[in-house]
Amino acid sequence: DQQVKQNSPSLSVQEGRISILNCDYTNSMFDYFLWYKKYPAEGPTFLISISSIKDKNEDGRFTVFLNKSAKHLSLHIVPSQPGDSAVYFCAAIPSNFGNEKLTFGTGTRLTIIP
Amino acid sequence: EPEVTQTPSHQVTQMGQEVILRCVPISNHLYFYWYRQILGQKVEFLVSFYNNEISEKSEIFDDQFSVERPDGSNFTLKIRSTKLEDSAMYFCASSETRTGKTNYGYTFGSGTRLTVV
Numbered sequence: 448d449q450q451v452k453q454n455s456p457s458l459s460v461q462e463g464r465i466s467i468l469n470c471d472y473t474n475s476m477f478d479y480f481l482w483y484k485k486y487p488a489e490g491p492t493f494l495i496s497i498s499s500i501k502d503k504n505e506d507g508r509f510t511v512f513l514n515k516s517a518k519h520l521s522l523h524i525v526p527s528q529p530g531d532s533a534v535y536f537c538a539a540i541p542s543n544f545g546n547e548k549l550t551f552g553t554g555t556r557l558t559i560i561p
Numbered sequence: 562e563p564e565v566t567q568t569p570s571h572q573v574t575q576m577g578q579e580v581i582l583r584c585v586p587i588s589n590h591l592y593f594y595w596y597r598q599i600l601g602q603k604v605e606f607l608v609s610f611y612n613n614e615i616s617e618k619s620e621i622f623d624d625q626f627s628v629e630r631p632d633g634s635n636f637t638l639k640i641r642s643t644k645l646e647d648s649a650m651y652f653c654a655s656s657e658t659r660t661g662k663t664n665y666g667y668t669f670g671s672g673t674r675l676t677v678v
Contacts, residue, residue: 479662483669490565490652490669491604498662536604540662547660548594548606548617549667 450474451539453552461560466524468555470537473518477539481549482511482522485534494535495522499542524557532559563587565670567653573676574643582638582673584653593636594654594667595628597621604652610636611659643677650674 452471460466470480478499483491497504497511497520504511510523524531537552566585574580586593595607609616610628627639636655640647654667 479660481666483666488570488671488674490567490654490671493666493668496662496666538604540660547662548609548619549596549604550606551604553603 449553450477451537451550451552453535453537453555455555456553457556457558459558459560460527462529463526466522466527466531466557466559468522468524468535468537468557470520470522470552471518472520472539474539474541474550475518476541476543477550478542479540480511480513480520481538481540482509483536483538483551484531485536485554491536527557527559529559529561532557563668565653565655565668567651567670567673569673570671571674571676573678576645576677577642580640580643580675582640582651582653582675584636584638584670585634586636586653586655587657587668588634590655590657590668592616592656592659593628593630594656595638596652596654596669597649598652598672599646599649607638607651640675643675645677648675648677 481496482494485491495509513520534554534556536554538549568583593610598604608618608622625641650672652672653670656667
C-alpha cells in the first residue's frame with residue numbers, strides 16, 4: 448500500500464548546486480505534506496511543510512512545491528551543503544478527522560559531494 | 562529547543578520476552594505517537610494516544626502491543642512477547658495539536674533500536 452512514493456532511492460548533488468527531491472502520492476484525501484530529514488541513528492527531523500491550499504512554501508534554503516493535480520510534491524534545497532547529506536522522507540496527513548497519522552514515503556538518500 | 566527523549570537507545574531481547582520502550586514527550590504536547598522502521602523499509606505508524614487513551618492504531622498494533630502514560634511525563638510502548646519480526650527502530654513522537662498540521666509538524670525522538678534474538 449504505497450500511498451506516498453519516493454521513486455529515487457538515492458541522489459548525489461555537487462555542493463552549491465540545487466538538490467531536488469520528488470514525492471508522489473495517490474490518496475486524494477491527503478491535505479498536508481511534510482518533509483523530514485533523517486541522519487543515521489537519529490529520529491526524523493521536521494524540515495518544512497505545506498498545506499494543500501498552497502502550491503509553494505519557502506523556508507531559507509528549503510522550498511516545497513505542491514502540484515495537486517499531478518499529486519506530486521518536490522523539495523528544493525539551494526544551495527546544497529555537505530550537512531544536507533541525509534535521508535529525506537516525504538510524509539502526508541489526510542483531511543478526515545480522526546485519521547491524522549503520518550504516512551511516510553520510503554525515503555531518498557541525498558549525498559552532497561564537496 | 563525542546564526534544565522528545567527515548568530510552569534505551571538500544572535494546573536486545575530474547576524472543577518471547579517482554580520489552581518496554583520509554584519516551585518523554587515535549588512537556589506541553591498533548592498528542593503522542595509510536596512509529597517504527599524495520600531496516601530498509603519505510604517509517605510506519607503504530608499508534609496515537611491522547612487523553613489517556615488510544616486514538617488510532619494500525620493493524621501492526623495487535624494484542625501484543627500496549628501503550629501507557631503511567632505518570633505526567635512518560636509514555637511507554639510495551640511488547641508482551643517479542644518476535645523476531647519486531648526487530649526495528651521504534652520512534653516516539655509528540656505534537657501540540659491533534660493533526661500536526663502546523664509549521665513544525667510532529668517532533669520525533671532519536672529512537673530505540675530493538676533487536677530480538
